Amino acid sequence: MSKRNLLICFDAFGTLFTPRKPVAQQYMEVGKSFGLAGFTEDDIAKSFKSAFKQESKQNSNYGKATGLGAEKWWSNIIHNTFKPYYGPSEQPPANLIPALIHRFHSEEGYALYPDVLPLLNKLRPDDRTTYGGNVIIGVITNSDNRTADILTSLGLHVHPLHYGQPYKRGGMRPRYDIDFTVLSYDVGHEKPDQRIFAAAEEVLGTLMHSTDADTKTPAEFHPERWRKVYVGDEYAKDVIGATNAGWNAVLIDRESGERQPDVEYLDNKQPASLWDVFEKTKAVGFSSLENLSKWIPSRS
Template identity: 45%
Template sequence: MQKSGGRARNLLLCFDAFGTLFKPQPSIFEQYGDVARKLGLSGFSDDDVAKSFKQAFKHECKVHPNYGKASGIKAATWWTSIIRNTFKPLLPPSQSLPEDLAPQLLHRFSSKEGYVLFPDVLPFLEELRKARLRHVRSEDVQTVVGIITNSDDRVPGILESLGLKVDQLRFGQDVSAGQAGGEVDIDFVVMSYDVGFEKPHRRMFDAATETLRNLLAVRSAAHAGIDSWDVVYVGDELEKDVLAAEDAGWSAALLDREGRYSDQTKFGPTTVTLDATVKRSVLVVKDLEDLRKTTWFAKVG
C-alpha cells in the first residue's frame, strides 16, 4: 500500500461523512427544539437545547463510548438517553417527556429529513462514478470509494436517502455480495460502531484497507495487489481526520469549507499550528472541486 506520489496505479478514496458530505439543516439544536415544541414542550430556547445537548452528549460518550458499542448498548438506546438527558433539565420536575419525542428524533436523524448534502457532493460523485465505469470496462486504473466515519450504523441509510448509490458492504461483513466497481457511488462504509474504535485511532484506517483487500480478492485478481493502490482520505476535522490519516500512512486533504484554516481563495499545502511548538503542513481544499486539482485525480480522468 502506498501514499500518493509513488507509482501506484489505483486509488482508494475515502471520505468522512458528517460535516464532509452532509450536514444537519437546520442545526441539530433547532430541529430538537422544533420537534419538542410540536409535541407540547415549551419554556426553553434553541440555545438552551444546544447547551444541554452538548452536556448530555459528552456524558454519554464518557460513560458509554462509541455510541454504546463498548457497553453493549444499541445505538438507538444510546441516543434515546441523550435525548432524554437533553430535555429533562429544561423542564419542571413535574413535567414528563412525550413518549414520541425520542422516536421522532431518531427517525428524523436517520434520513434526509434531518440532513442535506453539500451542493458539490452529488456532481462530484456522479462524475467520478462515470469515470470508474469507463475504467472497469477497459480494465484500466481502478478507483474504490469508501466512507470512514465515527458513527453508529445509520450512515449508509442517510447517504442513500440523500440520493447517493451506496453498496451495503460494511466493515466486518462478507464482501461476496458487493456490487461491481463503478456501479455505486460508495463501495463500502467503515463505521466506528462496527470497528470498535473511533478516529483518530489508526484502526479505523486499517479497517478500510482491510475491507479493500477483501473486496479486491472477490472482484478482480488483476487489481488485487494492495501495494499498487494509493490511499487518500478527505475530511473536515484537522486532528481526527487529516492528521490521523497521515499518521496511519495515508495521504489526506482537509476539506475547509468555512475557511477556518486558510484563505478560501487559495488551494494547496497550508501550515497549521497544533500548539505553541508543533506545526504541520496539510493539503487544504475548499470544496470537492478542488480535489480535481490534485495529482490523485490525474489517473481517474
C-alpha cells in the same frame, strides 16, 4: 512501482452532508411541536452537550461497548436533553423520541452538499475504472450505524458492505457511489486512531481478493499499487489520522479559513494533477469539494 489504482475515502458529517438547520434548533423546534416549553435554542444546545457527554462516559462507542445499541443510546440523550422541561410527569411526550430519532436518521435532518455527486461522478465514470486502474470509494467516519442509511436517504447509492461484514460478490455489479463504509461503531476505534484506516485497507483487500462474478477468477490485489487518499473536514482527526496511517489527506475547510502549517492550500493555484502534488506533500487543503474536483485528473 506506479500507483495505478485509487482508494479514496471520505468523512461523512461535515464533508458529505450537514444538518439542514443547527442541531439544537431542530431539537428545539421538535420539542416545542410536542408541547414542551420554557427553553431557548441555547438552553437546548447546553443540555444536549451535557447529555451527550454523560451518555458517552456511561456507554462508550454509541452504546455498543455496553450492549446498549445506538438507537437506545440516542434515545437516552434525547430524554436527558429535554428532561428539565418535562414538568411534573418527568416523562417525554409520546413520540418525541421517535420523531427525533427518525429526523436524524434521514434527509429530514440532513442535506447533502451540492458538490458531492459531481466529484463522485468525476472520480469514477460508469465503467468503474479511471486513470488506467480501479477506483474504490469508501466512507470512514466516527459514527454509529446510521451513516449508510443517511447517505442513502440523501440520494447516494451505498453498497451495504461495511467493516466486519463478509463480502459476497454475485450477479450483476450495479454502479455504487460508495463501495463500503467503515464506522468507528464497528471498528471500536475512532479517528485519528490508525486502526480505523487499517480497517479500510482490510475491506479493500477483501474486495480485491474476492471472486469476480463475471470472470470467476480472483481479482488481483497488490497493496503497493494503490494510492490511498482521505478527504475530511477536521485537521486533528482527518489529516493527522490519515497521514499517520500512511495515506495522503485532503482537508475541506468550507468555513473557517484557518491555515495549518503542514497543509498545502490549492484554491488559489492553477489546477494541475493532484497526484503530482502528492508526490511532494502529504496533505492539501481546499474550501470545497468543487475546488478539489478541479485537481482530479480527467479520465485517460
